[in-house]
Structure formats: structure tokens, C-alpha cells
Amino acid sequence: MNAALAHPHMISLAAGFTDNESLPVKEARQLLNGILNSPRAGQAALQYGTTLGDATLRRLTAEHMQKLDGVKLPSKVFSPDRMIITSGSQQLLYMVTEATCDAGDIVIVEDPTYFVYASILQSHGIQARGVRLERDGLNLAELEKTFERLKRSGELKRVKLLYLVSYYQNPTGVTTSFEKKGAALALLKKYERAAGHPIYLLEDGAYRELRFTGEDVKSALTISGASERVIFAGTYSKPFATGTRVGFGILPGAVFTAVARIKGNHDFGSSNLLQQLLSRALATGMYDKHRLALRKRYADKARVMKGAMEQHFPPQVEWWEPEGGLYFWARLPKSLASGPKSKLFKAALNNSVLYVPGAVCYADDPTRRKPDHEMRISFGGASEKNIRAGIARLGAVLKKLI
Numbered sequence: 001m002n003a004a005l006a007h008p009h010m011i012s013l014a015a016g017f018t019d020n021e022s023l024p025v026k027e028a029r030q031l032l033n034g035i036l037n038s039p040r041a042g043q044a045a046l047q048y049g050t051t052l053g054d055a056t057l058r059r060l061t062a063e064h065m066q067k068l069d070g071v072k073l074p075s076k077v078f079s080p081d082r083m084i085i086t087s088g089s090q091q092l093l094y095m096v097t098e099a100t101c102d103a104g105d106i107v108i109v110e111d112p113t114y115f116v117y118a119s120i121l122q123s124h125g126i127q128a129r130g131v132r133l134e135r136d137g138l139n140l141a142e143l144e145k146t147f148e149r150l151k152r153s154g155e156l157k158r159v160k161l162l163y164l165v166s167y168y169q170n171p172t173g174v175t176t177s178f179e180k181k182g183a184a185l186a187l188l189k190k191y192e193r194a195a196g197h198p199i200y201l202l203e204d205g206a207y208r209e210l211r212f213t214g215e216d217v218k219s220a221l222t223i224s225g226a227s228e229r230v231i232f233a234g235t236y237s238k239p240f241a242t243g244t245r246v247g248f249g250i251l252p253g254a255v256f257t258a259v260a261r262i263k264g265n266h267d268f269g270s271s272n273l274l275q276q277l278l279s280r281a282l283a284t285g286m287y288d289k290h291r292l293a294l295r296k297r298y299a300d301k302a303r304v305m306k307g308a309m310e311q312h313f314p315p316q317v318e319w320w321e322p323e324g325g326l327y328f329w330a331r332l333p334k335s336l337a338s339g340p341k342s343k344l345f346k347a348a349l350n351n352s353v354l355y356v357p358g359a360v361c362y363a364d365d366p367t368r369r370k371p372d373h374e375m376r377i378s379f380g381g382a383s384e385k386n387i388r389a390g391i392a393r394l395g396a397v398l399k400k401l402i
């Protein structure tokens with residue numbers, strides 16, 4: 001960000017920003033006018049809310065999730081009573097981790113994973129174990145081997161969570177198949193007996209609603225027996241307006257109580273005004289309309305980025321095509337380092353283009369070295385013109401160095 005500010009011609013394919021032009025300015029103005037035109041609604045929205053969040057938004061969110069997952073009403077798992085509204089899903093990830101883990105505990109993460117989550121672990125002195133990610137989610141054999149190794153070393157009792165960014169993952173764009181979610185949950189249940197406590201599956205669905213092709217995959221909440229072991233983190237940031245930072249969580253009872261206490265200490269409730277805004281967006285159908293428009297927008301931008309990579313990247317560079325989200329994950333020849341101190345990164349900077357070095361996206365796991373030959377490139381924030389120009393610049397640098 002500093003580099004981008006210092007160099008106005010810099011094209012950032014690094015930041016995970018959403019598309020600026022499609023942010024719902026007109027719709028938000030209309031919704032806010034609706035709230036503030038009525039003294040009663042206006043006063044309620046400008047007053048403190050409650051720690052758990054606005055009751056209407058919790059109900060609408062539960063219904064929205066039920067619809068996405070094709071679950072019939074009423075449902076115990078998708079009940080508003082298990083729902084908490086947060087300041088972005090980021091706050092939920094933080095609180096869940098604080099509620100379930102102590103310093104020295106272990107969280108199993110995807111290799112690579114969402115780097116801000118890795119930072120939460122690091123700041124709490126929590127250890128990470130990375131499990132390799134494949135085209136359709138975690139390598140299950142490696143997950144089982146990790147559990148076996150932890151069992152042999154007597155560390156199983158320290159394992160508290162498995163964290164999966166299951167839809168159009170940040171950073172790889174990979175979506176975890178429903179079968180793999182089920183198999184991962186079964187493994188958690190198998191090993192928690194020896195661990196002596198619950199091991200939760202923390203499913204981060206931040207990008208779920210940014211699907212532009214393919215079929216939606218049901219959340220882990222719909223797996224039978226998931227109600228007491230799956231924690232779902234969701235958000236309205238990505239599919240509606242990133243600046244509102246309204247997120248939510250669906251939690252099993254014991255974790256719900258602990259998280260609600262932490263939330264009380266953090267802020268005793270997220271911004272009431274922004275919750276009312278989202279409530280109205282959902283209730284009026286504006287939210288769903290906007291989601292559909294976004295689909296086309298991101299499909300176009302992803303197509304532009306893919307076309308530019310095919311045109312400009314040397315053939316040694318590989319990538320998987322995402323079905324949603326904001327990212328491509330490019331894998332370079334192993335001998336070509338991409339880290340912040342690498343020739344490649346410096347050459348990219350000199351050519352006024354930024355990417356996220358792959359190594360940043362690997363949590364600290366003392367049992368393996370961090371790969372350093374990958375890059376995350378985002379089509380979210382940059383305009384189509386800048387996507388083309390940025391990829392052309394990156395391609396020229398890659399061709400020179402390979």
C-alpha cells in the first residue's frame with residue numbers, strides 16, 4: 001500500500017479490494033434515506049444496539065443462509081439463536097480463535113491460507129500446522145498423517161481447530177468439495193476422542209457469494225452431526241459493500257456463549273446503523289439484485305485477467321481457474337523466488353506492478369519450509385484496463401527472469 005501511494009503509476013494486483021465501480025452507492029443512499037426519513041427508524045438506527053446484533057438482521061441472515069444451503073425451515077442449526085452479527089467476519093475469526101485456543105495450542109490450516117488469519121495465530125502464540133491444498137480442497141491423506149504425527153508426539157491435546165477458507169479461497173481460488181468437508185469433519189471427530197475435547201471445523205465462507213460460474217457447494221453446516229462442531233463465518237462485506245464490514249457467525253452453543261462474552265468486551269455490538277442498512281438491503285431484495293450484477297462483473301474481470309495471463313505469461317507459469325472470488329494463484333518454476341526480497345518482486349516494483357508474494361500466505365509451521373515461488377494476483381480492485389496493463393508488465397518481468 002505504501003508503494004502504491006508513493007508511486008501513482010503503480011498498478012496493484014495485490015490488495016484484496018472489491019470492484020470499486022460496482023459498489024452500491026445509489027442503493028445505499030436509498031436505503032439510508034429510508035431509515036433516516038422516519039424519526040423512529042432513524043433514532044433506533046443511531047442508538048446503541050445489542051451485543052449479539054439486530055434481531056431482524058439475525059433472522060434475515062439465518063433465512064438467507066438456509067436458502068443458500070437449501071435447508072427447510074425451521075432448522076436448529078440455522079436458528080437466529082446461534083447467530084451473532086460482527087464487525088466483518090474478521091472479528092468473528094479473531095473471537096472464535098480467542099475463545100477456543102490458548103497460547104501453545106495448535107490450529108490446522110490450509111497450505112497456503114488467508115494470511116491475516118495466520119497473523120491472528122501468530123499474535124496469540126498459537127501454532128499452525130499446514131496441510132497441502134489440492135484443486136478440490138485439503139489433501140485428506142496429509143490431514144490424517146498430520147493428526148497421526150500429532151498423536152504420536154503427544155500434541156493432539158493441543159489441537160483445537162481446523163480452519164478452512166472453503167469457497168474461492170484466499171489466496172488460491174480453490175473451492176473445497178462437499179465430500180472433502182464431510183471427510184475432514186469425520187477425521188476431526190475420529191481424533192477428538194484421543195484429544196479429550198472438541199476439535200471444531202471453522203469454515204470461512206467470506207467469498208461464497210462471489211461465485212460467477214459453476215455450482216454453489218453446500219456449507220459444512222449441512223453435514224449430518226455438524227451442529228456441535230462446525231463454526232461458520234460469513235460476511236456481507238464482499239457481496240454487498242466492503243466498507244460496511246457487517247459479518248456474521250453461526251456457532252455451536254458452547255462457543256457461542258464464549259464469543260458473545262468476548263464481543264461484549266470488544267464493542268458490545270457492531271454498528272447499529274450499518275446493520276439496519278443490511279437488514280433493509282436483504283428485506284427489499286436489493287441485496288439479491290446486487291449479488292447477481294456482481295456475478296457478471298467479476299466473471300468479466302476474471303476473464304480479462306485469464307486472457308492477459310495467457311497472452312503475456314511464459315508457459316512455465318501455471319494457475320488454476322477460479323469459479324468465484326477475487327484471485328488467481330500463479331505457480332512459477334521452483335527456482336524462481338517471488339518473496340519481497342527477490343529479484344522478481346523488485347523488478348515488478350520497478351515496473352510499477354504489485355502482487356502478493358506467495359510465501360506471505362503460508363502460516364508459520366515449524367515442520368516445513370514455506371514455498372517461495374508463487375504469487376497471488378487479484379482482479380478485484382483494479383480496472384479492466386489496469387488488469388491488462390498490470391499482467392503485461394508482470395509477464396515481461398517473468399519472461400526476462402525465467
Ligand SMILES: Cc1ncc(COP(=O)(O)O)c(C=O)c1O
Pocket residue numbers: 016087088089090091114165170204206234235236237238242245246247
Ligand atoms: C478469507 C477471508 N476471510 C475473512 C475476511 C474478512 O472480511 P470481512 O471482515 O470484511 O468480512 C477476508 C478479507 O479479505 C478474507 O479474505
